[in-house]
Amino acid sequence: MEKPNLEISNPEGIYDPRSHGYSHLVSVQAESLLVFVAGQGGSRMDGLLSTDFRTQLSIVFENIALALKSKGLTMANIAKLTTLVVDYDEEKHHILIEESTKIWPDLKFPVNTLIPVQRLALNGMLIEIDATAIG
Numbered sequence: 001m002e003k004p005n006l007e008i009s010n011p012e013g014i015y016d017p018r019s020h021g022y023s024h025l026v027s028v029q030a031e032s033l034l035v036f037v038a039g040q041g042g043s044r045m046d047g048l049l050s051t052d053f054r055t056q057l058s059i060v061f062e063n064i065a066l067a068l069k070s071k072g073l074t075m076a077n078i079a080k081l082t083t084l085v086v087d088y089d090e091e092k093h094h095i096l097i098e099e100s101t102k103i104w105p106d107l108k109f110p111v112n113t114l115i116p117v118q119r120l121a122l123n124g125m126l127i128e129i130d131a132t133a134i135g
Contacts, residue, residue, distance in 0.1 A: 005029035006079055006134045008108040020093075021100035022112035026079040033135035035077070037067045039084070039128040041120070049124040054095050056126045061103060064131050073135050075103050080132040081112040086125065088116035 007027040010016055014024050028034075040063040042056025043049050050056055065075055085092055100109060110131075120128050 005032040006077065008110070018107045018109065019097070021097035022081075022109045022114075024111065026111045028079055028134050033071075035068065035071050035073060035133040035135060037064055037131040037133065039082075039130040040064050040067070041122065041125050041128050049122065049126075051124070053092055053126050054099065057095060057099050060127055060129050061099065064129065068131075068133055071133075071135060073133050077133040077135055078110040078131050079134050081110050082130045083112055083114045084117050084120060084128045085114065086117055086119055086127070088114075 005028055008023045008025070009027070010018065010024045017024055040060045041049070042059045044059060044062075050059075061075070064078075068074060068077060083096065085096075096114070101107070104110075119125075
């Protein structure tokens, strides 16, 4: 699905963030549908959390995709992410970039604010991401 009314760019004069898995700017036409997805954790319906960061991240993205699908949207419709990571380090940073590049291989990443945190809502939760999408 094409990103309707969604223009992603990286203005000149600001470093190119694509190697870090995000973009600086998303512009949206005012008449678009806005969809806000609450912070998603790394568990499925069973509530079980893997101890593996990449596994939790994959499930987070699956959960976001399922939420968007309920409104007829895909990951391509995401304009903004907020990413919370427990015990953030370079390894987790690289995993985030690798997994994001699988979803957005054209490197037109959503705007993303990454926030290292001490803990999240549930014991064992390693990552939580919320999303704003445009339809």
